[in-house]
Amino acid sequence: MRLVVARCQVDYAGRLSAHLPMATRVLMIKADGSVLVHSDGGSYKPLNWMSPPCKVTEGVTEDGQVEWLVTSRASGKGPADTLRILLEEIHSDSEHDLGIDPGLQKDGVEKHLQELLADHPASLGTGLTLVRREFPTPIGPVDLMCRDANGESVAVEIKRRGEIDGVEQLTRYLELLNRDPLLTAKGAVRGIFAAQEIKPQAKVLATDRGIQCVTVDYDALRGMDDPTERLF
Incomplete structure (x- = not known):
């Protein structure tokens, strides 16, 4: 799992559109291919996410700003969903191998x-x-x-x-x-x-x-x- 704490802007385009203005958030890229955007509030649910399988392409915009483009696999019923993340400042970037989870035992x-x-x-x-x-x-x-x-x-x-x-x-x-x-x-x-x-x-x-x-x-x-x- 990759964990990034960064000041970022997030825009989703697909079945609908959604915009998260520039703010400090936690970005999670999980081993299963999912990408999640979390804030420091709002309970356990991410503010936005992309379910697997999806592809993350890291690049730079024309004005030199770091950009992640997350694309889902097209379903055949229309264009692929996209999650565009502009990173203004990265505070932390780390990777962790969590291994295989045994699942919740109640x-x-x-x-x-x-x-x-x-x-x-x-x-x-x-x-x-x-x-x-x-x-x-x-x-x-x-x-x-x-x-x-x-x-x-x-x-x-x-x-x-x-x-x-x-x-x-x-x-x-x-x-x-x-x-x-x-x-x-x-x-x-x-x-x-x-x-x-x-x-x-x-x-x-x-x-x-x-x-x-x-x-x-x-x-x-x-x-x-x-x-x-x-x-x-």
């Missing part, structure tokens, strides 16, 4: 999901009752240990977003839990993979391994969304 949501499902295990399946939260195994705790109406043990792994890694994690737990004769007295320990959203690949893998997938409505569990009041 631990608070996942933890709260576990608490809500522990209070309402029947939302995962008719007749389910809670035995214990954070049920221990030699490789770490499974989120919920439940019992169904037949008295069989059910291990529940909870994620905010269900992906293949979560299915693999539950598979390892089930392999160890099924070695415990106390848990398997009524039959094999089965698994439930619960999440707000489950990726198609994770569903295929879970089904192949005999693991049930349950999509959880977080707002409904919190009592903020009553499905009976929906129009559709």
Whole structure:
């Protein structure tokens, strides 16, 4: 990522036109090809931007002023959008390699999901009752240990977003839990993979391994969304 703090003027031309008069701003050129213009206020949103893919051409105007011309790839429905940035004075210009971002992990949501499902295990399946939260195994705790109406043990792994890694994690737990004769007295320990959203690949893998997938409505569990009041 390249970060430039400069006194600049910005003009956008495309589906509409927009003008930012000369002022000190932060210019961001990201590795994905996007260009963003930020001020010191206005919350987190940029004042103007160009989404990737786009091209940045640096040059000099006839009167010797530094100019950036940012152009987008034409869509075929008209000319390419342009962002013209005139730089009067550059205060700072630096580049930083941020590496690959792992993405936002909303631990608070996942933890709260576990608490809500522990209070309402029947939302995962008719007749389910809670035995214990954070049920221990030699490789770490499974989120919920439940019992169904037949008295069989059910291990529940909870994620905010269900992906293949979560299915693999539950598979390892089930392999160890099924070695415990106390848990398997009524039959094999089965698994439930619960999440707000489950990726198609994770569903295929879970089904192949005999693991049930349950999509959880977080707002409904919190009592903020009553499905009976929906129009559709």
